[in-house]
Amino acid sequence: xxxxxxxxxxxxxxxxxxxxxxxxxxxxxxxPQSAVQPTDxxxxxxxxxxxxxxxxxxxxxxxxxxxxxxxxxxxTRARGDALQLVGINTxxxxxxxxxxxxxxxxxxPGHGRxxxxxxxxxxxxxxxxxxxxxxxxxxxxxxxxxxxxxFEDMVDDIGGITVTNPRRFWDPNxxxxxFRQGRIHLDGYxxxxxxxxxxxxxxxxxxxxxxxxxxxRGIHARIRSQADRPGFIERGVMSVMAHTDTNASPAExxxxxxxxxxxxxxxxxxxxxxxxxxxVGAASVVFPDVAQARRLGRExxxxxxxxxx
Amino acid sequence: xxxPSPGRTPWARRVVAPLLVLLVSFSTACQSTAEPSxxxxxxxxxxxxVTLASHPVPTRTTIHRVFGRLxxxxxxxxxxxxxxxxxxxxxxxxxxGAYPRSSxxxxxxxxxxxxxxxxxxxxxxxxxxxGGPRIDSVTARKRSVVVDIIATGGQAxxxxxxxxxxxxxxGSKTGTTTVRGxxxxxxxxxxxxxxxYDLAKGAR
Numbered sequence: 013x014x015x016x017x018x019x020x021x022x023x024x025x026x027x028x029x030x031x032x033x034x035x036x037x038x039x040x041x042x043x044p045q046s047a048v049q050p051t052d053x054x055x056x057x058x059x060x061x062x063x064x065x066x067x068x069x070x071x072x073x074x075x076x077x078x079x080x081x082x083x084x085x086x087x088t089r090a091r092g093d094a095l096q097l098v099g100i101n102t103x104x105x106x107x108x109x110x111x112x113x114x115x116x117x118x119x120x121p122g123h124g125r126x127x128x129x130x131x132x133x134x135x136x137x138x139x140x141x142x143x144x145x146x147x148x149x150x151x152x153x154x155x156x157x158x159x160x161x162x163f164e165d166m167v168d169d170i171g172g173i174t175v176t177n178p179r180r181f182w183d184p185n186x187x188x189x190x191f192r193q194g195r196i197h198l199d200g201y202x203x204x205x206x207x208x209x210x211x212x213x214x215x216x217x218x219x220x221x222x223x224x225x226x227x228x229r230g231i232h233a234r235i236r237s238q239a240d241r242p243g244f245i246e247r248g249v250m251s252v253m254a255h256t257d258t259n260a261s262p263a264e265x266x267x268x269x270x271x272x273x274x275x276x277x278x279x280x281x282x283x284x285x286x287x288x289x290x291x292v293g294a295a296s297v298v299f300p301d302v303a304q305a306r307r308l309g310r311e312x313x314x315x316x317x318x319x320x321x
Numbered sequence: 322x323x324x325p326s327p328g329r330t331p332w333a334r335r336v337v338a339p340l341l342v343l344l345v346s347f348s349t350a351c352q353s354t355a356e357p358s359x360x361x362x363x364x365x366x367x368x369x370x371v372t373l374a375s376h377p378v379p380t381r382t383t384i385h386r387v388f389g390r391l392x393x394x395x396x397x398x399x400x401x402x403x404x405x406x407x408x409x410x411x412x413x414x415x416x417x418g419a420y421p422r423s424s425x426x427x428x429x430x431x432x433x434x435x436x437x438x439x440x441x442x443x444x445x446x447x448x449x450x451x452g453g454p455r456i457d458s459v460t461a462r463k464r465s466v467v468v469d470i471i472a473t474g475g476q477a478x479x480x481x482x483x484x485x486x487x488x489x490x491x492g493s494k495t496g497t498t499t500v501r502g503x504x505x506x507x508x509x510x511x512x513x514x515x516x517x518y519d520l521a522k523g524a525r
Contacts, residue, residue, distance in 0.1 A: 061443035064505065064517030065435030103439070240503065240519070242483060246388045246469050249479070262471055263507040266479035270505045270517050 062274050063102075066267045070103040071316045074268065075144055075152035076228075077132060078207070079159045087159045088257050092132035092140055094207060094224050097148060099316035102271045106279040108316045109228055110148055110308050111221035113285065116300040117292060119146045127297060132157070137259065147285070147300060149309035154260045154268070160208065162255035164200030169251040170238070172199045173230030175206065177223075183209040203227055217298065218284050225282040232275060239273035283308055283321035380408050380464040385483070389472035399470055399477045399513075403506060406431040406513050407466050411486055414448040415500065420456045421492060425449070432515045446522045449498075457492035480506040480513065484520075498524045 066072055078094030081087035095112040114129040121142035123134045131143040137155035145151040158166070167173060174197050182190025186205040190212075198206055207227045213219035238244045249265050252258070260268065285308065287300040311319050382404030384396060391399070414428040425448040429437045444450045449459070465485040471478050486500040502520030506513045 059446055059523070060502075060519075060521045061446040062517075062519040063436065063439035063443065065433060065439050066516065242467070242481075243386050243388070243469050245481065246386070246471050246479075249471055250388050253473075262473050262478040266471060266505070266507065267516060274517070274519070 064267065064271045064274050066102050066264075066271055070101055071314065072100045072102065072154070072268060072271060073150055073152040074098045074100070075137075075141055075155045077137070077140060077155065077157045078163060078224075079132060079157050080129075081159045087162075088136050088157050089133055090159075091129040092157070093129055094221075095128065095140075095144070096221075096224055096228060097144055097150060097152060098228065099150075099312050100268070100271050100275060101316035102274070104279065104315065104317075105274055105276040106281075106315060106317045107232070107272075107275040108280070108312045108318050109225045109282045110305075110312065110318075111225055111282070111284040112144070112147065112300070112305075113217040113221055113287065113298045115217060115296065115298045116147065116285070116287060117290075117297040118143050118300065121146070127295070137257070147302065148305050150313055154258060154264070156252075156256050156258040156260070158256045160204050163207075164204045166200070166248075166251050166255050167198070167203040167231070168200035170231070170234050170244075170248055172197055173203055173227065173234050174198070175203075175226045175230040177206075177226070179214075181209060181212045183212055198227075198230065203230070216289075218286060221284040222282070225284070229277070229280060229282075232272060232280070233277060235269070235273050236275070236277065239270075245269050245273065279317070281312075281318040283318050378461045378464055380404055380411075380466060382407075382466040382468065385467045385469050387470045387472055387477075389470075390475060391470060391472035391477055392475065395472075395475070395477060396470070399480065400468065402513050403468050403480050403482055404466050406506065406515065407482055407484055407504065408464075410515070411461075411464065411500075415486065415488060415498075416459050416461055420449075420458060421454050423450060423454045425453070429515075431513070433509060436514075436516045436518070440518065443518075446500075446520060447518070452490065452494040452498075452524075455492050455494035456490045458490070460489045460491075461486070462489055462497065463487040478507065482506060496524055498522065 076094070076096045076098055077092040079087040079090045080093045081090035091114070093114050095114060097110040097112070099108045101107065112128060114127065116128045117125060118128045120126050120128070120131045120135060120139055123131070123139070126134065128143050128147070131140040135142065137157055141152050141155050174195055176195055177191050177193055180190055180193045182188065183205065186209055187202070191202075191206060207224045208220070209223075210217055210220040213223075215222070235248065245266070249262065249269050252265055253262060258265070285300050285305045287298040290297060290299050308318060311317070382400050384400055387396060409430045410428075410432070413430055414425060425444065428444065428448045429440050432440055440447050449456065463485060467483040469481045482504040484500070484502060484504055487497060489497050500520060500522050502518065504515050505517035506515050508514070
């Protein structure tokens, strides 16, 4: 009996010793050796500040135009199929995009009333800027025109983008298998297809413009996440210079790129100008809701923030 | 298991012995610059400050990459000019001037007017203002600038300067502070100007 009790006591002692050894072992693994690595475990308080001032006003307005120019055709003398007026507030980090359906029936300076996409063909980037001013009430500081193959190259150059697709859609020519609903990664070609497909979308041209804004959000997120990688912004600026027609100088493009990188994704607001489908002669057009377009322009002009859509 | 060749030990001795001598000489030399053995007197705090000030840590500016074509002479010029702009800010905002102090009225030389206005709102990070009244002296430990350049038409147009400044402070706020991040520069009126920043400041 005494022998049994002694075995139990020894077993308990061993058990306690084993537990203690395990605890110490785990502690040794988990807790850094602060005595010999003082610099690695020191408490470091870090604060962060960022700011970009592009000069002049706080808000920079850029009209981004996707030209449907065919190979060999000047992209500034073709139709502007994707139209997004982008505002960046360099003081607050807010940004907005106002999308305009390409068939919107508007006044083009010096050319009467036409579909807004023909403003580029008739009057070049400056004419397109004028048409946008007539509709939204904001004259862009810069116009950047690219064609779809170049847009693909630029998206590939930044490593592709991720977008949130609200519903599945497809196109028999551009994307037979379609885009699934949810978060999807897009390379250059797919970003182009995602931004161009219209026919299978319930909302037609309006939904397509909203998809273009999702693409812009994806581009912004990619730029922001990679901006601190040495040379990333520089490569992006070189790509934009190679693939766009713009009135911005290299230094201005660099300033814009840095401003884009500092936009807070939580402060991005977007809206597509609505309207009703109708006909002018045999042509199907969109009669835009001019009152809404002007309201969006008034709201966003000072701070690049929309209060509603 | 192969046995060591018989001739190896003398050869090793011949090589190792001079190496040891060199190492010992080198370590002695290092110690002698840090603690001059010739000085019988203990340095006062003011003396130490004078000694450190006379051997400031130089700013090391290097080029990471040039996007576009830029002749070597112009690369060198950009490196020097941008290094000088960053240096001026570091001196005005952290390293220079008399401590203790709480005022940093001209802390942003080389910034554009608009960027300076932004930076004034971030003075807690972009200067020593928060700790300044509790600091007696500041000593730079590391000053590093690495630049990326965009060049078109044979001219440098933009610069991203990846900066790292580490300095020690004495006084009631004793410790090491690190300022790290990026400065964005373009040429305005013939000189490189900082138009934006993305910086972090940490202390331990």
